[in-house]
Amino acid sequence: MDYGPHLDIDDEYGKLVIRMNPPRVTVDNTSSKKATLVKVDSANRHGSLLEVVQAITDLNLTIRRAYISSDGEWFMDVFHVVDEDGNKLHDSEVIDCIQQSLGAKAFDLWSLRRSVEVWTHNSRMASVVYITDEATGGPIDDADRLSKIKQLLRYVLKGNIDKRCAKTAISLGVTHTERRLHQMMYADRDYDDRGDVDEEESLSDRSKLLVTVENCSDKGYSVVNDEIYMLHMMQEYYIRHSDGFPISSEAERQRLILCLEAAIKRRNTEGVRLELCCDDRVGLLSDVTRIFREHGLTVTCAEVSTRGSQAVNVFYVMDASGNQVQSQTIEAALNECQLKNCWML
Known part of the structure; x- marks a missing residue:
């Protein structure tokens, strides 16, 4: 799946393109007998697919099948969706909610909905927290005060692990929460640090998940397949580097597999x-x-x-x-x- 160039939502040109080409959402209840088709097309930008999937999931809907495509700075997604009981969507209120959740007004708000999100994986914790001033209810713009908050957070989060200190960062701009969590975990190399996890438990965990990466030289792509046995779900992606070349070495292939496995497991909530x-x-x-x-x-x-x-x-x-x-x-x-x-x- 080659997404081509992406628009940057923080870039003025990117903002203009998205305003001029807001997401178009179509709910089709006639083309399939077993599912409702939700079609979303819009200007392409980093995190577009993740945000659409998250919006559908937040409505307690299940995606049974999806077709994802892009052409330059535009993407088109088609999702086969059912409700919690596995039925097509007939409730007009639910359909209206889909259009509102995926429509133009919601697109600018998806990155700001949650005030706190926390993930744990391989004995590491990552969190994105939105904070406001108690007195004004607005953002904190005092540099000294922000520096003090950052210092105190680092002290609290350090815990009793001497070899790895907590890392903190402050941003005053728009942040895509889940992408930022993935970035923090990846930067901390959670994908190859098993910590104190039992070896037998690790093998059992991996047996529930299969990720493969193979080169498709005739098409100039690398093919990624991931299968999650416990969810009976399989996905296939065609990917390549931004320079147009597929994965070139065995070491890179193995690292990609580890990173994809870690990314899937981060979202696997236990408890x-x-x-x-x-x-x-x-x-x-x-x-x-x-x-x-x-x-x-x-x-x-x-x-x-x-x-x-x-x-x-x-x-x-x-x-x-x-x-x-x-x-x-x-x-x-x-x-x-x-x-x-x-x-x-």
Whole structure:
């Protein structure tokens, strides 16, 4: 899959092209008997495919099949989508929601929806946090204050691992959250650092995932296949370097396989899913995570967002040893969250 040149959303020309060519969304319920076809075409930019897939997933819809193509600075995606019960989409409200979620107005907001997102993989944690000034509700533009925040975060996040210090960075621009998380994990080489993971566990984990990379010399591409057995899903991509050449060495091929496996596993959420919703307030996230810590819970993945005056939080938790949490522990933690106004039934 060769996406060709991409538009930079932070570039003025890129912004102009996207405004002049907003995403066009078509919902087709007649072409297929088993699924609803969602067609999205728009100006191509980095993260376009990821953002569209994420928007569909956020609506609790399942993508059964997808056709992805691009031509220069334009892309066209067709998704075969079903609801949670595996049926086509007939509810007009759901269809309207798809058009609103993928349409022109939503395109500029996808990168700003979540205020906190946390991933863990191979004993490493990466997080993107959006912060605002408590007094003004706007961004913090004081350089000294930002530097102090960065210093304190580095101290807190260092933990007890002496050989690798925490890395922090501050950006005042638009950030694509999930792409940034992948970049941070990749820069930290989480793909080849197994840490204290048991070898038998590692082999079992890899048996659920198969990634292959082969050269297709007659077409001038490298072909990437990834198959996730536990999800019964297989994907195929045609890729090449920006200079037009396919993968050229065995070392590069092996590294790509490791990186793709790591990228898939980063998104594989483990643990008990907890959904907490309540009125948003200063210090809410700190209170929730403190309660989890006091009950011996470890957060493996988290997505925290605000919708109007409401805070909508999703956490995946395990015990301190990485095992499933007992139900009484979950109940005790949730009861305390409710008492501290961190959760409403």
